[in-house]
Amino acid sequence: MLKRTRDIQKALSESGYRITQPRQAVIEVILRARRSLSPEEILARARKIDPGVGLATVYRTLDVLHAEGYLERVRIGNKGYTLTCTEKTLHFHLICERCRTVTELQSDRFSRDLMAQLRAAGFEARKHAIEIIGRCAKCQPSE
Numbered sequence: 001m002l003k004r005t006r007d008i009q010k011a012l013s014e015s016g017y018r019i020t021q022p023r024q025a026v027i028e029v030i031l032r033a034r035r036s037l038s039p040e041e042i043l044a045r046a047r048k049i050d051p052g053v054g055l056a057t058v059y060r061t062l063d064v065l066h067a068e069g070y071l072e073r074v075r076i077g078n079k080g081y082t083l084t085c086t087e088k089t090l091h092f093h094l095i096c097e098r099c100r101t102v103t104e105l106q107s108d109r110f111s112r113d114l115m116a117q118l119r120a121a122g123f124e125a126r127k128h129a130i131e132i133i134g135r136c137a138k139c140q141p142s143e
């Protein structure tokens, strides 16, 4: 089991969530993923760990993780995808619409400026990632 899986499970059970075997499988799949995953993809992978996982468990676990701030949802086209992100400071998600790899990008200067302006506007940001959708270096057509 990944260390982060254990940390998250501990935090969730402290918040009063019961971590069942199927939920644990879903959490592990999400944490292992190198790209954003759709609920159906999470289901298929989680079933390899625990055949008892159902789509309802996937959605429920996604809701819990989202509510606790462990993951973000992104939309690519008209489909929703999920990725884990525990970064609380402002940053970018570069999302490839073809292979759905998500690259995290930090820009300290940009974050400082934008956070200062948000504060000045009295706005409290709940989400701290800005999504940029496009093509990653690998997925660009070669000339």
Ligand SMILES: [Zn+2]
Binding pocket: 084, 085, 086, 087, 091, 092, 093, 104, 129
């Ligand atoms: Zn992030």
Ligand SMILES: [Zn+2]
Binding pocket: 096, 097, 098, 099, 100, 101, 135, 136, 137, 138, 139
């Ligand atoms: Zn790509």
